[in-house]
Amino acid sequence: MATQGQVITCKAAVAWEPNKPLVIEDVQVAPPQAGEVRVKILFSALCHTDIYTWSGQDPEGLFPCILGHEAAGIVESVGEGVIEVQPGDHVIPCYLAECRECKFCKSGKTNLCGKIREATGAGVMFGDRKSRFSVNGKPIYHFMGTSTFSQYSVVHDVSIAKVDPKAPLEKICLLGCGVPTGLGAVWNAAKVEPGSVVAIFGLGTVGLAASEGAKAAGASRIIGIDIDSKKYERAKTFGVTEFVNPKDYEKPIQQVIIELTDGGVDYSFECIGNVSVMRAALECCHKGWGTSVIVGVAPAGKEISTRPFQLVTGRVWKGTAFGGFKTRTQVPWLVEKYMKKEIKVDEYVTHSLPFGEINNSFDLMHEGNCLRCVLDMHA
Numbered sequence: 001m002a003t004q005g006q007v008i009t010c011k012a013a014v015a016w017e018p019n020k021p022l023v024i025e026d027v028q029v030a031p032p033q034a035g036e037v038r039v040k041i042l043f044s045a046l047c048h049t050d051i052y053t054w055s056g057q058d059p060e061g062l063f064p065c066i067l068g069h070e071a072a073g074i075v076e077s078v079g080e081g082v083i084e085v086q087p088g089d090h091v092i093p094c095y096l097a098e099c100r101e102c103k104f105c106k107s108g109k110t111n112l113c114g115k116i117r118e119a120t121g122a123g124v125m126f127g128d129r130k131s132r133f134s135v136n137g138k139p140i141y142h143f144m145g146t147s148t149f150s151q152y153s154v155v156h157d158v159s160i161a162k163v164d165p166k167a168p169l170e171k172i173c174l175l176g177c178g179v180p181t182g183l184g185a186v187w188n189a190a191k192v193e194p195g196s197v198v199a200i201f202g203l204g205t206v207g208l209a210a211s212e213g214a215k216a217a218g219a220s221r222i223i224g225i226d227i228d229s230k231k232y233e234r235a236k237t238f239g240v241t242e243f244v245n246p247k248d249y250e251k252p253i254q255q256v257i258i259e260l261t262d263g264g265v266d267y268s269f270e271c272i273g274n275v276s277v278m279r280a281a282l283e284c285c286h287k288g289w290g291t292s293v294i295v296g297v298a299p300a301g302k303e304i305s306t307r308p309f310q311l312v313t314g315r316v317w318k319g320t321a322f323g324g325f326k327t328r329t330q331v332p333w334l335v336e337k338y339m340k341k342e343i344k345v346d347e348y349v350t351h352s353l354p355f356g357e358i359n360n361s362f363d364l365m366h367e368g369n370c371l372r373c374v375l376d377m378h379a
Ligand SMILES: NC(=O)C1=CN([C@@H]2O[C@H](COP(=O)(O)OP(=O)(O)OC[C@H]3O[C@@H](n4cnc5c(N)ncnc54)[C@H](O)[C@@H]3O)[C@@H](O)[C@H]2O)C=CC1
Pocket: 047, 048, 049, 052, 177, 178, 181, 201, 202, 203, 204, 205, 206, 207, 225, 226, 227, 228, 231, 246, 271, 272, 273, 274, 277, 294, 295, 296, 297, 298, 320, 321, 322, 323, 371
């Protein structure tokens, strides 16, 4: 039955309140308006940022909402004026837009796009500042402009990456967030050079992807730091050459790393979201040139601090969103790199579950051996 132009009723996992189990509801998904695309979401993975917002720690968190931002699917229908994708195209919905027209997009200095960010932060669509989701007439907020924990979602056309239809959607859904973030932190934000000494704090998906990126960039030493020593074995396969568990030391971890590296590392990456670790990551950098990249997302109200002297003496502190990749342009390129086996993706998928078990996947994400759990949205 043709669904174009019709309201679709489908299953979605609604977060009615922070920290309460998601509820699978029959959700009405309105047709896409001008500049919008309705996507049949086939596979969606969980990212720790979904858990962060669900837990109530996100200052932008709005409830009730439909979470999810690491997914892949097929275009069901498009709104007026949409020319770059059509029904049947395989796509990755992206939480960062790329309009190619705004001040940000034209700057050549950032992957952040200014066009729709205010609307996505407010949980609505840009065109009319309304939601396309409702349950029995009650509007449900969008999340990150993606809301992929729904069998159908409406996304802005500037946030849709069209990808190779031969690529397996159950794998490339991961290219919607965690893996590009780690790779890009190293390649785009830090621009790690061959021979560099690198420290990576946190060996989850983002930290492992940063390690993979550092290995590809020719780093000579990749020091993984994690409070769970079991993480080292797997991390070796992503390029980590040495491992340090802060719990094994009395002294601050930055001092341990400085001693291990004759004065500090060339580049460090904080892939946890802990502001104390962010400080350690900066302070373990080499005087004069060491650069630390903040990747982890810290809870509302948390602030970073260090002695300004750390920066006066040449260390650089910066951060990155989605690893600096421009979404519409570069996500298809990352898919091609995966197809050519130049980057890992399958290796990050440690668990798969049917959509109905989404609450179990939230629990799994807290288990040490889970990197990404991919939900089959129509199983
Ligand atoms: N900036 C961006 O664009 C993005 C940021 N993120 C954020 O990146 C962070 C990491 O994400 P994932 O890798 O998925 O998380 P994860 O939870 O899988 O990995 C974090 C790792 O840090 C370790 N850890 C926790 N506390 C630690 C401590 N005090 N010292 C050393 N290790 C510690 C844990 O054992 C775990 O292995 C999250 O904050 C997430 O929200 C995720 C995607 C995009």
